[in-house]
Amino acid sequence: MTLINWEKRKNPTKQEIEKFASEKHVNEIVAQLLIQRGITDNLEIESFLHSNVDELQDPFGLHDLDKALEIIDDAVSNQQKIAIYGDYDADGVTSTSIMKLTLQKLGAKPIFYVPDRFKDGYGPNLDRYKELADKGIDLLITVDNGVSGKEQIKYLKDRGIKVIVTDHHDLPKELPEADAIVHPSIPGSEYVCPYLSGAGVAFKIADALLGDEALELIDLAAIGTVADSVALKGENRVIVNVGLQQMQKNHHVGLSELIKKCKIKLSDINEEDIGFKIAPRINALGRLDNASSGVELLTTGDASFAKEIVNETEDINAKRQDLVNSAFVDAQSQIAAQKDHGVIVLKGNDWHQGVLGIVASRVMDQENKPVLATQFDKNSGVMKGSGRSPEGFNLFTALQQYQDLFTAFGGHAQACGFSIEESQLDKLTELVQTEPQKQGYDYQAPVVKNYDLDLSIADLNFDLIKDINQLAPFGMGNPKPVIKLTNVELAQMRSIGKDGSHLKTFVEDNNHQIDAIGFGMFEQAQEVKDAPCDVYGELSINEWAGRKNLQLMLDDLQVSPEAKKIQALKKVYLDYRHKRISASIMEHFDALVFFNDAYYEAAKRSKVNVKMVKYDEKFDGENILVYDRPHNLQLFENFLKTNQATHTALFFHTNLTSGYLKPDMTRMKTLLKYLYTHQNIREDKMDLVAKYLNFEKNDVDFYLKVFFELNFVKMVNGFVEKADAQQRKLIESPTYMKRLQRNDVEKILIESNFDDLLSWMSDFDCHC
Incomplete structure (x- = not known):
């Protein structure tokens, strides 16, 4: 289990929050969240909180867009044959769909090709380009890929075929010699929103070609933007916000059917519905099948045909989930065998290649280590693999130096794909174990994560959700605010899910409770059972049978620092208050400790056969019983600071028949x-x-x-x-002050429950 150190994102003072809220005309929750995200300029705040269609940027700011439009206009006018070459993930599918629908609105009849993950691999494939060329195409438009296809694009150019590249991925050292390269981060002509997704770039081309009519396609761009985890800043926020509004208009037949199947309420649809329901289903097509059906779904006008594809998609996604779960469980024995390895290398037992990346990602989250998941491919006769790594470890750098071992390799800092001869895998496994140390990556160190709000359960309500959602959409670059609840407890814990790994519980304090769910957290919850916890999670709404309830989506559970101190002190201190203490019980201790001379002298005259000492004497390593109570807390605080006894029983005897008087x-x-x-x-x-x-x-x-x-x-x-x-x-008055001190003694040392007493003692005790 990965240990997490939670740190507050930023911790503005109450005065700073109040001043900001007053000046910017927002409430204090929104003010705090904006300050934590560094959004403090008036215009920036207005744009961030109220992004709308008017904030869509001029598409002609994109590199080579004017060239691309001229080529497309010419191809459409002359009825040339146009092909779209896409990608098999959700961003690629939506990019392809946007481009296809845009060209159709212009009167063209384009064909499209979505690469097969297993036959074609990622990006431009020369064999597929040859097939398209042989079909007599005049123009190829790449979407969500192509910028690294220098060799493949040269082939098309040599055959007299025009090529427009539209992409958003990292740029290679040498750009292809395409007729136009529409990309948001070309050096010297960076677009105002350089982190557009592939679908975002395709939408900007549609915007330039169609004008306001392009807004009918912005919902597809929103799916690609959320699915590809690009930064939800600037124009990307506009695309997602306006795209969600467009989805509610039910414009695309296929998308509408998919939304119905996902059981999403259109009036409440948000970016989480895209990220956790819509996009995974589209992605599943490319993982297990051919993603071309995803393009057919998003571009068809036939409701019956759309329903067929949606049903197939649902079956494929369910199969994908089962394959991932099966492989993840199967991997656990290999993970345990590699507990001392800095990099985990997994060999699939008939795992599906399409889920290797997901399996690697889940294991990475579980172990906080770089992970390579592999499976033997019978068709090619080599091991196919996918890698994932945590922040702080550059997987691409680690593997690139061993490139001669691979038959194919590519990727970036946190993810990669590769092919390797089975005979070379053991050698690679041995070599990569040195990489964490080279990069200074300590996989045993806790992961540092940020939370945003310190609240109590009483603070959680529907108005708070409205306040938080003013900062939506949430995603990369604008994470959903994480709430910390301190010193709460878990009640009625139960396991849910097919494998019983998920947690359903109540988080509660003395007066309030809230429903909570933690995916994959049931085992973790058992470790904090019956202990006060610090809980971290996002506030959400769970709707069931027409009723809406607040629900906390748990990120982490940790025994609170105070509870840890109490648990430690319970190994030292025993609660003998309010017990009857006989001479035989006292003689089980090495010493009786006294604070008052009168009790000390009286005890020495008794027949109890045990050593008797004053509170300021030494009794290190002994088992002692504190017989009487001090008259003021300062004496007991000094005692706690130096008490090195192995075990200390607290009796606190007094001759008073009633509690100390409280001055009225x-x-x-x-x-x-x-x-x-x-x-x-x-x-x-x-x-x-x-x-x-x-x-x-x-x-x-x-x-x-x-x-x-x-x-x-x-x-x-x-x-x-x-x-x-x-x-x-x-x-x-000395008498008055003495009475107050005695009252403090009574309240804290006598009347409090044992956990509260230990909590107070932890501020002074030398064991903490």
């Missing part, structure tokens, strides 16, 4: 006024005064002693009379 200011004033207005009251007749005022006699004696010390009253010939004293404070 109102009663003190009543008594003083009575003494001032009544003469000839003898000190030995105070029992009559107490009875008349309905006070306890002990209270009257205590108050009178305080009055004498402060010179509020004086004794004249046995009578209590008013004194001519100056204004004085109660704290100037």
